[in-house]
Amino acid sequence: MMTGRRSWSALDLSSEAEQILTLARQFAEERLQPTAEARDANEDRFDAAIHRELGELGFLAMRVPERYDGLGLDLVTYLYVLEELAWGDAGVAVSVSIHNSLPVSILLRRGSDAQRDEWLPKMASGEVLGAFSLSEAGAGTDAAALRTQATPTQGGWILNGEKMWVTNGASADVVLVFARTDTADDRRGSRGISAFLLSAGTDGVSVGRKERKMGQRGSETVALSLKDVFLPQRLMVGDVNRGFSYALEGLEAGRLGIAAQALGIASAAVDAAFEYADTRRQFGRPVRQFQGMEFKLGDMVTRLEAARGLLERAAAAHTLEDPRARRLSSVAKLFASETAMTNAREAVQVLGGYGYSREYPVERLFRDAKVTEIYEGANEMHRSLIARQLYRERGYV
């Protein structure tokens, strides 16, 4: 029984926003959730049919402004849509989140007029799916340690290196890729990195190993190998050596998307636990009538609503360009991901033996939840950032 799964009314959303969320929920219930198990069993399969449908319905156009044939959706509505999609399949939601939050938003802020005119309308329609490639084997949380090198040449750059953990990497049509543009005798750390638009099928690009992941198998995660890849100057995004700051800007918004995705997992866990506790009978009554079960369900809902509140607060700060936005984004991501993990774990416990079985979806939620504590900044990093950022806001050095 899905009745009353969500109540947005308290949020005072516009009627369009409410219709969009209704659509997202319907799509998640009818198209994503019933097929999530198959994607999970199929080991990191990118579901092209689902992505085509997402594109046709406009889910890939959410953060593209109307002047580029997008929808120009406000941040809060966008995040709640991601939550809904993640409720159905977190793996699919993350690829929608990456597309909208990273390549689209970075192009929008830092791309040239020509780049925006060329790429954004196609990215809005879903004709072009975007990916983001910063990480490497030796550059995860310490992303500025990346080693892929772009060497200047006549009319552009030659790229060589090995990128890793690229979500959508094999199926994307364009990858926003980050490479060093400083030189071996003048290393500049985070100030020696630039951003490039890399089209699928460019000479010298090969898709490497597909990761076999614990969860979120509805999204593909691959390595990309770049061997003497020539990119003309017009494919550099923004200024030379400024790319790392663009990546951080994008990731700051991106982590709100991951927080929303984590909320979707946390909320799916609540729904599964509630439904089961109502229908499962032991000792002659539904198990939800046992106080121990009520305590669990009560805590799960409380954490979920708290996480939602934090996300809304962070989104508001971000929209208002409030100086606290960076800290609040970290807070929201940290708390939402831990809520996803805790709620998924508790849902498995509520379902008992069935929760551990693949017959019920909660063991998938449990596996899907874990990575939200790891990617878009490991939670330990966010804890440090939150502390440091608060000192900075208060004027300490």
Add this chain to the structure above:
Amino acid sequence: MNTIVCMKRVPDSATRVRVTPDGAGLDPAGVKYVVNPYDEFALEDAIRRKEEAGEGKVTVVALGPPETAESIRQALAMGADEGVLLVCAGSHDALSVAGALADEIRGRDVDLVLFGKQAIDDDNMQVPQMVAEFLGLPCATVVVGLEIAGRDATARREVEGGHEVVEFSLPAVVSTQKGLNEPRYPSLKGIMAAKRKPLEEREVILEAPTIEFLRLDEPPAPAAGRIVGEGVDAVPELVRALRDEAGVL
């Protein structure tokens, strides 16, 4: 071709509805309302026909409380061109609703009037036929296939145990059944565009009802089940209970 789709706003079938203590109606608290699912087949048919022809207009007409406008917006988001809401409160019998709809449709330049075969709330299955009668138009009900060539239409109707094929000419009234098509999702762009499409709201006063509504009652709670025994030994008692108590054997 101009099509009118008559639409009703009904409680979502997944909602647990409760009757108000006085039996006067449903308790609206916690009830989610949706476009009547059978009307979505009508809407999808009208929109597809317009898209394939590359011309024509789809008008949605609904009768109900002011909140019905939300449901019309959803139809506009799916691709209808304009909406008309005949505002009236309370519940009404089929004849008075059909009269009001016929008054609205009469005089409009329309080729096809589509309905869902019935509304899932009161299940009357009367209004489309009554509207056809008021307008003096041919009427095909429970339609799962509809071909239109020029002014000639052929409809495949679901009947007990099979299909019946009927021919008629336009303008006509058709009520649609599951199987006619797969209604689309409104797109996000459609939702954003819907707010700019015309939606006319007008108060209407309905004819006095011909049916007196008395009250609604909750269905009786199902009696608790009984375990008559276990294994083979329980069979004689089970057979006896099914025959003598339940009367199903």
